[in-house]
Amino acid sequence: MNVDRSAAAFERARTVTPGGVNSPVRAFLAVGGTPRFIRQAKGAYLTDVDGNEYVDLVCSWGPMLLGHAHPEVLSAVADAAQRGTSFGAPTEAEVELAAEIIDRTPVDQVRLVNSGTEATLSAIRLARGFTGRDKIIKFAGCYHGHVDSLLASAGSGVATLGIPGTPGVTAGTTADTIVVAYNDREAVREAFATFGEQIACLITEAAPGNMGVIEPGTRDGIGFNRFLADICHEHGALFISDEVMTGFRVSRSGQYGLDGIGGDLMTFGKVMGGGFPAAAFGGRADIMAHLAPVGSVYQAGTLSGNPVATAAGLATLRLATEDVYQTVDKAAEQLKAEVHAALDKAGVPHLVSGSGNLFSVFFVAEGVTAVPDYAAAQAQSVEAYKAFFHSMLDDGVYLPPSAFEGWFLSAAHDSAALDRIVAALPRAAEAAAQSAQHD
Numbered sequence: 001m002n003v004d005r006s007a008a009a010f011e012r013a014r015t016v017t018p019g020g021v022n023s024p025v026r027a028f029l030a031v032g033g034t035p036r037f038i039r040q041a042k043g044a045y046l047t048d049v050d051g052n053e054y055v056d057l058v059c060s061w062g063p064m065l066l067g068h069a070h071p072e073v074l075s076a077v078a079d080a081a082q083r084g085t086s087f088g089a090p091t092e093a094e095v096e097l098a099a100e101i102i103d104r105t106p107v108d109q110v111r112l113v114n115s116g117t118e119a120t121l122s123a124i125r126l127a128r129g130f131t132g133r134d135k136i137i138k139f140a141g142c143y144h145g146h147v148d149s150l151l152a153s154a155g156s157g158v159a160t161l162g163i164p165g166t167p168g169v170t171a172g173t174t175a176d177t178i179v180v181a182y183n184d185r186e187a188v189r190e191a192f193a194t195f196g197e198q199i200a201c202l203i204t205e206a207a208p209g210n211m212g213v214i215e216p217g218t219r220d221g222i223g224f225n226r227f228l229a230d231i232c233h234e235h236g237a238l239f240i241s242d243e244v245m246t247g248f249r250v251s252r253s254g255q256y257g258l259d260g261i262g263g264d265l266m267t268f269g270k271v272m273g274g275g276f277p278a279a280a281f282g283g284r285a286d287i288m289a290h291l292a293p294v295g296s297v298y299q300a301g302t303l304s305g306n307p308v309a310t311a312a313g314l315a316t317l318r319l320a321t322e323d324v325y326q327t328v329d330k331a332a333e334q335l336k337a338e339v340h341a342a343l344d345k346a347g348v349p350h351l352v353s354g355s356g357n358l359f360s361v362f363f364v365a366e367g368v369t370a371v372p373d374y375a376a377a378q379a380q381s382v383e384a385y386k387a388f389f390h391s392m393l394d395d396g397v398y399l400p401p402s403a404f405e406g407w408f409l410s411a412a413h414d415s416a417a418l419d420r421i422v423a424a425l426p427r428a429a430e431a432a433a434q435s436a437q438h439d
C-alpha cells in the first residue's frame with residue numbers, strides 16, 4: 001500500500017503542529033506507522049490522500065451514525081450556511097434541536113455547547129453551584145474530555161483523592177476529585193462514607209467507551225448505573241451520566257434507552273452534532289434553573305447553538321429512526337461474531353466487550369473472562385492489537401489506532417462493507433497470533 005503522500009503530509013504537519021495532529025490519538029503513536037491523511041469520505045468508506053480506500057470503523061469516533069456525507073445532512077448544512085453561518089442571537093432551529101434531545105432522553109432542559117469537553121465541565125460547575133459542595137467522584141479510565149479536574153489519576157488505595165494525570169493540571173484542581181475503579185461498588189461506598197457531605201456529584205460514562213468498551217455490571221439484579229444513581233441520591237449528590245459517546249448511538253435514547261437510568265444531569269455530543277462541533281448538557285429543570293441567565297452559575301459561548309452545526313445535528317437526529325438503530329445493531333452483532341470466530345480459529349485469547357452496537361476487542365491473557373475496569377483493560381496485549389490493526393489497515397479496514405477505543409459502525413455499513421471487513425479478518429487474526437508467540 002502506497003502511503004507516500006500521507007507520509008509527506010505528516011512530516012510537514014509535524015513542523016506546524018505538535019505531533020502533526022490536532023488530537024493525540026490521530027498520530028498513531030499507540031500502533032506505530034504512518035497516520036493516514038484523509039481526502040474524503042462517503043458512506044462507510046474513507047479515502048486517503050494516496051487514493052487508498054478503507055472501510056471506516058472509527059466514524060469520526062462516533063458522530064457519523066448515518067455514514068459519511070449523508071445527502072440529506074449535507075443539504076441541511078448547505079441550506080443553513082446559505083442563510084448565514086453565525087449570528088450570536090437565538091434561532092428557531094436551536095429550539096428544535098433541544099426539543100429533539102429532550103424527546104429522546106429524561107432531561108427537562110438542555111443548553112447547547114460546542115464540544116463534549118465543554119458539556120462535562122459545565123455540568124460539573126452546575127452540580128457544584130447547585131449543591132454548594134466541592135468534591136466530585138470519577139472512575140479511573142472514564143474519559144470526559146480534557147477538563148482539568150477530570151484529568152486525574154487514581155492515587156493508591158480504594159477511594160483516594162486524585163493526583164494530576166498530566167503536567168499543567170495543578171494538585172489543587174484535582175484535590176477535589178476522588179478517583180475510584182469502575183464497577184467497584186465497595187470503593188464508591190467508601191468514597192461516600194468518607195466524604196459524603198462534601199460530594200457535589202459523581203460523573204460516569206453511561207457505558208465506558210474510552211478504555212475499550214466496558215459494560216456496566218449487574219449484581220443481585222441491580223445494574224451499576226442504578227446503584228450509582230441511588231447512592232448519589234442517598235447522599236444529596238447529583239448523578240451525572242456522560243452520554244457524549246453513547247448518546248443517540250447505542251440506541252435512539254443512548255445508554256438510557258438500554259438500562260433506563262438517566263442522570264440528574266446528562267451530557268451529549270458526537271452523534272448530536274452530525275459531524276460538526278455541537279454538544280449539550282441538560283437535566284432536571286430545578287437544577288438547570290441555576291444556570292445563567294436565570295440563575296447564578298455562569299456559562300456562555302460565542303458559537304454555541306451555531307446554525308450550521310445545529311442543522312447537521314437536527315438532520316442527523318431526525319434521520320436516526322428505529323430502523324437506523326436496527327441496521328447498526330445487526331451489523332455490530334454480525335461483526336462481533338465474525339471477529340470472535342476468526343480470533344478463535346487462530347487461537348488468539350480475546351474478549352469482545354460492549355454495550356449495544358458499541359464494542360471493542362480486548363486481547364486478554366488466556367483464561368481471562370471479564371474486563372470490568374481500567375486495570376483489567378490495561379492488562380491486555382497491546383502488541384497483539386498492533387499486529388491485528390496493521391494487518392486490517394493493509395487490507396483496507398480502518399480500525400481505531402489504539403487498543404483502548406471502541407469500534408464504531410454506521411447505517412451505511414452494508415453487507416458489501418461488512419464482507420470486506422470479514423475478508424480481512426483471518427490474516428489479521430493470524431498476525432495477532434504470531435505477535436503473541438513473540439511476547
Ligand SMILES: *Cc1c(COP(=O)(O)O)cnc(C)c1O
Binds near residue numbers: 120146209270
Ligand atoms: C468524546 C468524549 C468526550 C469529549 O468530547 P469532545 O467533543 O472530544 O470534547 C466526553 N465524554 C465522553 C464519554 C466522550 O466519549
